[in-house]
Amino acid sequence: MLREILAHYNYWIVIVLMMTGFYIVVSRGNLVKKLVGLNIFQTSVFLLYISMGKVAGGSAPILDPDIKVYANPLPHVLILTAIVVGVATTALGLALVVRIREAYGTIEEDELDLMDDEA
Amino acid sequence: MGATAIVVLRLRSLFAVVMLSGIYSFLAASMFVALDAVDVAFTEAAVGAGISTVLMLATLALTGSRERIPVHTPPLPLLVVLVTGAALIYATFDMPAFGDPAAPANLHVAPRYLGDSGHEIGIPNVVTSVLASYRGYDTLGEVTVIFTAGVAVMLLLGGRRGQDAGRKRGDDDAGDAV
Amino acid sequence: MKHHRVLRVAAKLLIPFILLFALYVQFHGDFGPGGGFQAGVIFAAAFILYGLIFGLENARKVAPPALVTRLVALGLLLYAGVGYGGLLRGGNYLDYGVLLENSVAGQHLGILLIEFGVGTTVAATMISIFFLFAGRDT
Numbered sequence: 221m222l223r224e225i226l227a228h229y230n231y232w233i234v235i236v237l238m239m240t241g242f243y244i245v246v247s248r249g250n251l252v253k254k255l256v257g258l259n260i261f262q263t264s265v266f267l268l269y270i271s272m273g274k275v276a277g278g279s280a281p282i283l284d285p286d287i288k289v290y291a292n293p294l295p296h297v298l299i300l301t302a303i304v305v306g307v308a309t310t311a312l313g314l315a316l317v318v319r320i321r322e323a324y325g326t327i328e329e330d331e332l333d334l335m336d337d338e339a
Numbered sequence: 340m341g342a343t344a345i346v347v348l349r350l351r352s353l354f355a356v357v358m359l360s361g362i363y364s365f366l367a368a369s370m371f372v373a374l375d376a377v378d379v380a381f382t383e384a385a386v387g388a389g390i391s392t393v394l395m396l397a398t399l400a401l402t403g404s405r406e407r408i409p410v411h412t413p414p415l416p417l418l419v420v421l422v423t424g425a426a427l428i429y430a431t432f433d434m435p436a437f438g439d440p441a442a443p444a445n446l447h448v449a450p451r452y453l454g455d456s457g458h459e460i461g462i463p464n465v466v467t468s469v470l471a472s473y474r475g476y477d478t479l480g481e482v483t484v485i486f487t488a489g490v491a492v493m494l495l496l497g498g499r500r501g502q503d504a505g506r507k508r509g510d511d512d513a514g515d516a517v
Numbered sequence: 518m519k520h521h522r523v524l525r526v527a528a529k530l531l532i533p534f535i536l537l538f539a540l541y542v543q544f545h546g547d548f549g550p551g552g553g554f555q556a557g558v559i560f561a562a563a564f565i566l567y568g569l570i571f572g573l574e575n576a577r578k579v580a581p582p583a584l585v586t587r588l589v590a591l592g593l594l595l596y597a598g599v600g601y602g603g604l605l606r607g608g609n610y611l612d613y614g615v616l617l618e619n620s621v622a623g624q625h626l627g628i629l630l631i632e633f634g635v636g637t638t639v640a641a642t643m644i645s646i647f648f649l650f651a652g653r654d655t
Contacts, residue, residue, distance in 0.1 A: 237341060307390055314398040482634070
């Protein structure tokens, strides 16, 4: 029973990281910090996929006549592209932050709300 | 990794936060190597620790590197996070065990890719053959997303205020559209 | 950072090898870890390093922004074009097997070309994003 429960430890690591990232996103007002939190969240999802593709005793999915067991290559493909897309979208987010800073002079969320209410 | 993430949460100096997020990416990359995903680890090390750190530092140079200390921390976010986390942990008990070769994810298309790509595509790296050939549409879509994100950044930052960027490109399409 | 002699010399030593490594990753992706996505990022990293050490003006001379923005679209067009090549040869879209007489050789050619397209788009996007961020004055 205990063994069965402990066999899920990879998901718990993912959840802890995911919730830390989520907490940074919802509780911190600075927009750059929010993006860092989003990155942490994103990496935890990558880890979730890759850990599901791991096969005990397997090897990296590069074919070799001597190796019989490989890790599942499909999550690797999905996450590989997701990482590069992730940095492109992060760059887009940062560009928005730069424009917000130029328009409002601040990147703190509550100050932005205050200025919008006044306008 | 968890410790790095929590320090990111606590720190107020955004410069340190960005450097730590680079370290976090490196740790994630080593984790991916341990999980046999060498291609992914390679990408994470190059992208997460390299390019994103540079871009974030460039942003900090434009926006200032101190986070303002909040007046009060409301308890609601912490509550939401704890409840969500508990629900997710409850859900994991139905998931297949770590490293289980009989997990549903490992039974559907993966055996076909591993078994047949050797003589169908003829290259040893299965990740490349799935990426480029079996799931070529998928990758075409991803490249389009990168292209679109690049164009969006050009539209946002290529305008008048970034003077020499705009003028240097002259009659460029992105410059005109702004 | 032009006045740091150590950085300047070290960067001059490193950049050719970074570029060479990027090309190796690009064209050796079939056999080991690597491929267009990683190679593009590493290639861009070499230009970003150059830009950081020798200044943005010099980096713009090495990689003219007008050219780089065109390469962003060109890589994607190469990818999509290979797909149409498959259509013209009587196969499905993005079916590389029909590109050459031998199906496996066709797959090789198709993968090489689309990985090159991916690498071009990724590298050009990253370089132009860096130029835009660094060229923005405070």
